[in-house]
Amino acid sequence: MDIKRRHFIGASATALATGALAAPALAQSQPEVKWRLTSSFPRSLDTIYGTAQTFARYVSEATDGRFQIQTFPAGELVPGLQALDAVSTGSVECAQTATYFYTGKDPALAFGTGVPFGFNSRQQHSWWFFGGGAEIINGVLAKYNVTSMPMGNSGCQMGGFFRKELTGVDDLKGLKFRIGGIGGQVLAKLGVVPQQIVPGDVYAALERGTIDAAEFVGPYDDEKLGLVKVAKYYYYPGWWEGGAMMHLVINDKQWNALPKHYQAIVRNAAEAANNWMLAKYDFVNPPALRRLVQQGAELRPFPPSIMEAGHKAAFELYNEIAATNPAFKQALESMTAVRADQLVWWQIAEYAYDSFNIRNRGKS
Template identity: 75%
Template structure:
């Protein structure tokens, strides 16, 4: 009996070893070494946004034992920040960290991928992307540029920016030279604003010289880095053109298709984790930053309700014009409008009621 048992164990061990020697090459083949470069549309100094790309890269490396490497480059080191889509489309760079609304000149529908004025907040935008058809709508457009997009960040609601003068009426906007781009700039142009697109490093001297009257960027933590409170006194909120702007990882379609399925899954999950990391980081660093800005002389101002109402009217007038010209834009607009109404009803019942009470009782 013992002899039979020893023979059985010996045979089992031999079989196990044989299966291991067969399986190891199969595993190695399914987990190839992949090295990508990522170009960001943001400078290294924006350590939360660019830091999100670094976090994503590290998570992918950790999950693959270093076999899938993504090397991150800030804007300008490989290609200019606003040329990221072109670089990925042509396979010059495998992937990029960018905002789809930078490319509305190619198709205005891409504005919805990041977020549009008076659209969603961060959680609503995220819900629309994953459960409201946003993923398919935006990726159908991106497919025409040979890229695939995955959500990989959100800043939360942004500030309205620094202004050299107070904004009390809609008339005060007329002729205002405002550093703002994208579809938000197009909406404000309807109210008489002169939109300007400037690189972050050029904003401070332009405000100081008076060639700019106002500038918006992101929120307190990033705005503080630009030193704008020293040359523009009034700090307005909210940034109604960016209520919950998403950032995406866009990937060359052929590079995406070549990835093993489990690498694709790892990358998707890393992007989702990076999205949460970025939003959590901003929620942590913005509160003390706004206190520091006020201590430096910034005066917080809420946009007057007539300005908000005029902005809302101009935004949806513009959307109607664009929807009449572009079927993709109309599809995205119809999707947003249908879901936005439902989301806001629920928000009013639960989130808004809870937040409002906590705000009223803050400091008790």
């Protein structure tokens, strides 16, 4: 056998051996993982629930299909308001939910989604990553064997549909209002009777008169829920949800079992889905609002007396809770400090720019 032939055979054997070793090594670095995600939201709300589906698709694409996350809308695996519990016990690996649904466990969780007269969407995002938000909220969630990260934001919401017109604070007394989170506790101080009802049941409750008013998100989703058919007064702004952040919550054991690069993929996919949700709402809400007005919705700003009373009641409640809850106190102090700086900058830059464009929108 000549030298060239021996060299070729040796090189081929080496290549085959390398290939045989590379395949298992690749498989070890890209293991097959199958998770289930339960959402707190119904399939019909295609932007919110669609964010969970978008996240799952991003993870699959980034891993060549080796990491699959199957998504389930509220009610298919567990009720929407029990999503966190399902993750905590390990019944499912992860969930798409809003942490303010679980203020009964710890009121500090309200700050994860947003509190009345708190941040707007960008400020909330900034606080989470740079103002201590992640550490505070995940510190609370650690007691329930879960960790979380942002995965969506609604932007500033509408105040909801009301069967009767509001002229002042007295009109709130005895009003049965579908509202989630700590906003309901604030409104309760003004005489409202808050009702926490899952999205799929809101229309029926409003139609039957079980409730007098209902808020959900904004025009696009409110149109899907059909609320304009049973209540015509459409109030703004949703001062209890200036930028509601959604979360991906993950069972600690499942999270820690992931390879580090899979954890990075999950974080980046959740962040990309977060941006997808906010961008879509910004695009679909304006035409939906026009359609609702065409269908009979009467737009109304909340009377200034209600806004002022709401603001006063909110910070009274925060101080009451902070007096007995260290995590809530920490979150409140963090939010207040960050928000004070943010608002000064916002007034100089974003607010001034947007206000000019709003005044001149008919000139271009």
